[in-house]
Amino acid sequence: MPRSFGGPLASRAVRALLLFSWVLSSACGGGGGGDGTPVIPTTPTPTGGFILSVLAPVTITAGQSGTATVVITRTNGFTGEVSVAAPSAPTGITATVTGSPTTLSGVSVTVAVASTVAAGSYAVPLRATATGIAEQSASIAVTVNAAQPVAFSLSVDPVEFELPAGNGWTANGIVSIVRNAGFTGAVNVSVTGLSGASGAVVAASPSAIAATETASNLMALTLEGAAPGVYTGTVRATATGFGEQTATVRVRVSAPSTGTVRWTFCNASRVPRFFAVRDGSGAWRHIVPAGPAAATTGNPTTFSFSLAQSTAGIAMVSLGEKTSASPLIQGFRWDVYYLTAQEVAEQAAAECVRWPDVTTRTATATVSGYQSFDAMVASASRYALVNTGTTGTASTTLTANNLKAGSFDLFVTRSSFTGGGTSPIVPQGVILRRALDPANGAVLSALNYGTEGFAPAVGTVTFGNTNGESFFTAQTFMTSNALNGLFSAVASYTQIARPWYGVPASRLQAGDLHQIVATTSTSAARRAVIAFADQVSTRTLDFGPALPTPSVAAGATATPWLIRATGTLPTEYHARASLYLRETIADPRAVMITASRGYLGGSGTYEVSIPDLSAATGFTFFWNVRRGTPVRWTVTGGEGDAGSVDETFCMLIGICPVKPVSGMVYKSAQATGSVVVP
Structure with missing residues (x-):
């Protein structure tokens, strides 16, 4: 029978236990209430x-x-x-x-x-x-x-996309194969794990790489309300009788970037697919947009960032030309700016002013009072599109499209043909209406050169330092209401003294300007001069010197740059250095790189190159100029057109990338050549 626990032994045990408890309590700083009563322990509340x-x-x-x-x-x-x-x-x-x-x-x-x-x-x-x-x-x-024979290797570019949630944003990448010797079959491409259930989608388009191709597009998008995070999938490539090849692809969903500089787009055609910033000499970083992919004035798209350094780099990549039947995405266009922080802020603020949204607002009017078959040119504020019908009849119709909200100025000239000579087209009459604000589709009161038109004022510009070259001229009239109306455009010839047409002084208002642009016709070494004045006058304008031959080199595989231009600038051209590149094959990549005087430190030397954007999340190497491809380059010193495919807008109709200021004269010169990236 078991022994009971009681009597003197139990009393001693209880006393020992109480003594031990008191010692433990004292050592731990207490254990009871302030009045000596015991505290009953409680269960902690779960913390998650x-x-x-x-x-x-x-x-x-x-x-x-x-x-x-x-x-x-x-x-x-x-x-x-x-x-x-x-x-x-x-x-x-x-x-x-x-x-x-x-x-x-x-x-x-x-x-x-x-x-x-x-x-x-x-x-x-x-x-x-x-x-x-x-x-x-x-x-x-x-x-x-089980492993199967391998017919090709597989790669994905980029490995990680970065997009905001929804808002119509997509990103383009490429899935490429390198075929093993003898394999010429089609390859089927699919993506698993990113079907949309998780908030992000990646798909191959087309879904098969044909026997004659080596790549297909990857299209990435995110769903509205997708949670920030990294979504991962697998690109799978298969060919009959061969082992499947796989590669990882990720979509990073990020909140829009923030900062004190806000580069806002109001025109869908201007919104880049990729936007990156470099603060000073730091690393390039991707900027995540706020707003829709298809920007409008009412719902714009903004890329926000802050700059701590005095200089910065801005890189934008957009879709470019499509000139082939290839199933791959079309060519790409880069716009790269190396500027001071202040210049970046100014460029950002000017975006929606220079490139406003496209509109459906229109207006029409009848025009009369001209001579049969006069040349008639019409312009309206903020690059509205204005056309006139044939002047072979007694009256014709003027149609204005893409008129922006608010008032606009209308400028219509008529010119006669002299049948040759030094001024084959001579402006004869001008109609200028200001602050028009009709309803959409309105018919304006009739325009009549006989009752409303006036003769232009005429000055003479004598051009110096032409070196006997022929050159083009374009003359425009500008108002403070964003009109840049074409007065006269003359084809290339050698005559150095040329008439300068303008609006008479009695009809001018504050903010009005006249512009004259002259551009030599030697495409391999163009020189240009652009001048602004309140009134036309008799004066001289000299072209600047030829641009010293630049050094343009293509980088090897280990070089951080693909193409770089270095050289010196004469004093007349210290304001800016630019490098324009365009592949000479189908679906070309085109890159415009501009460095301001402030960025270059005001010196006469320059170095501009395609930036290495590989550190910026979502950058696709497929956007770069392609190795083994001939690339046409143009280096420009000074302010003026930088040699892009848009050059004719400045040379022929006076829409130039310079700041219109009365009394300013801008000079520029170019050198051209070609290079192949090894």
């Missing part, structure tokens, strides 16, 4: 937690890799960092976690399977930890298929 899971199993061919999405489901308000690791994958299988630690709702895990791993089912264990919370675990179910 998380659950770890895997979105879906993965199937991988031996020798290939795949991607799994790991989901972190947070509970009880927990928002802290979670670290995810894959510490003990099966032999021959490696697991790499991307995006850990994270405060988001998941991470991605790239699973690579060695070619020696046998076909079968495997589990890759995962562990997740967070401060103060119990460790969580899950596993990735991996099915390994």
Whole structure:
């Protein structure tokens, strides 16, 4: 029979227990209430937690890799960092976690399977930890298929896209194959894990790479309301009788960038596909837009960033020319600016002023009082499109399209043909109406040169330092209401003294300007001079000197730049240096790079190059000029047109990339050549 616990022995045990409790309580600073009563311990309130899971199993061919999405489901308000690791994958299988630690709702895990791993089912264990919370675990179910003969290698560019959530934004990439010797078959391309259920979509278009092709497009987009984070998928390429090849692709959904500089676009055709900034000499970084991909005045698109340094670089990439039947995306156009921080702010503020939204507002009017078959040119504010009908009849119709909101000025000239000579086209009459603001589709009161028109004022400009070259001239009239109306455009000839036509002084208002542009016709070494004045007059204008021959080099594979131009600028051209590049093949890449005097430090030397944007998330190397491709280059010193395909707008109709200021004279000179990137 067991012995009972009582009597003197029990009393001694109780006293010993009480003594031990008192000592422990004293050592720990108490343990009871202030009146000596014991405190009953309570259960701590839960502080939150998380659950770890895997979105879906993965199937991988031996020798290939795949991607799994790991989901972190947070509970009880927990928002802290979670670290995810894959510490003990099966032999021959490696697991790499991307995006850990994270405060988001998941991470991605790239699973690579060695070619020696046998076909079968495997589990890759995962562990997740967070401060103060119990460790969580899950596993990735991996099915390994047996390796097959390899017909090609596969690559994806970029590996990671970056987009805002929804708003019509998309991004373009490329999936490329390198065929092994003898393989000429079609390759089917698909993307798994990014079908849209997770908030992001990536698809191949077309879905097959034909026997004559080596690449297909990747199109990425995000859904409205997609949560910020990195979404991961797998690009799969298959060919009949050969092993599947895979590559990882990610879509990073990011909130719009913020900052004190706001570069706002109001015209959908101007919004770039990619926008990057470099502060001083720092790294290039991608700027995530706010607003829609198709900008309007009422709903613009803004790229925001801040600058701490005195100089900066801005790089924009947009879709360019499409000149082939290739299924790949068309060519690309880069616009790169190296400016002072103040110049960046000014450029950003001027965007919607220089390139306002396209409108559907129109107006019409009848025109009469001209001579039969006069040349008639009409212009309206802010680059509205104005056309006139034939002047072979007694009256004709003027139609104005794309009229911006608010008032506009209308400028209509008529010129006669002299049948040759030094001035074959002579302006005879002008009609100028200011501050018109009709309703959309309105018919304006009739325009009549006999009752409303006036004769132009005429001065003479004698051009110096022409070196006997022939040259073009264009003359325009500007108002403070954003009119840049063409007065006269004359084809190239050698006569150095030329009439300068304008609006008579009695009809001028504050803010009115006259512009004259002269451009030599030697395309390999153009020189130009642009002058502004309140009134036309008799004066001289000299062309600047020839541009010293620049050094334009193409970089080798290890060089951080693809094409670079260096050289010196005569004093007349210190204001700016630019480099324009255009491939001479189908679907060309074109790059316009401009460096201001402030950025260059006011010196007479320059160095401009295609920037290395590889550090900016979402940049696609496919946008670059292609190696082995002939590239036509134009280096321009000074302010004026920089040699792009838009050059004729300045040379022939006076729409030039300079600031119109009375009394200013801008000079520029160019050199051209070609180079091949090795």
